[in-house]
Amino acid sequence: MGFFYSQFFVRPTYPTRSFQGETVLVTGANVGLGLEAARHIVRLGASRVILGVRNVEAGEAAKMEIETSTGRSGVCEVWKVDLASYTSVLAFGDRIAQIPRLDAVILNAALATRTFEFAEGYERTITVNVINTLLLALLILPSLKATRQKVPSVHPCLTFVVSEVHAWADTTEFESGRSDLLKALSDPIKAKMRGRYPMSKLLEVLLVQELAGRVRGSEVMIDMVNPGLCHSQLGREAGVGFMIMKIVLARSTEVGSRTLVHGVSMGLEGHGVYMTDGQLENTALSPFVRSKEGGEVREKLWDELSMILEGVRPGIMENAQ
Known part of the structure; x- marks a missing residue:
């Protein structure tokens, strides 16, 4: 199904899967899709929902809003995490x-900006959406695996929020022969910031594919969800054109958030899969992702990411097994 058909005529089903007794983490949970996904999960009975946020004050406001709307208090906790900082992550x-347990994780926090800034030696969008998102995933994988061991009836889920705009990325930015692709994309002279968000999502899709191929789905189910274009604060730094596009085409935040909840509701059949509109849609991945060239870029990216993350936390890549 095409983008416009999906935006106007498809509504992901309302989540009903019980999260009774579960502990769930949602990053970027103080606004937008993360907030609405957390609200659904609290409504559906989770015992503990950790709101991972950069702005604690906004996180506390989100917690109060969720508690008021669901009538459930003492469930949400606000924890600070800044994905622009290795130390914070x-x-x-x-x-x-x-x-003691972690049943499901939605890695939703992301950045969309046309302003070039460095964060931890890389262009900030690359650091937030790619490097530190994967760093966080690797840090929490042992907790998800441990829950599977402690509670065999639970099948822990790790969901990455990606985007169909990964197909819009300008793949000519991958300079032939270079093995340091993330570093090359962080060149302030050559960086194409107009297309940086799509590029970051392409990188994320490739790396999540690689991660899912290395982690047994029977231990932790890893998937990717495309929520579609939704009303949120994601594009607050992305320019006027993007804002106009959202006004005309965007889904409501609540409707988009349903796809995130579906992501952490999948069984083993969802492992390594790309979901759109709450359905398994691997054929919706871009031709580049499915190409031989895409596979070669994926391998280079994984090798480069491994070197970066081993420098941040020695031994961390052992978690990707």
């Missing part, structure tokens, strides 16, 4: 490692 991951 490491501290957050270490804190997650201390909790």
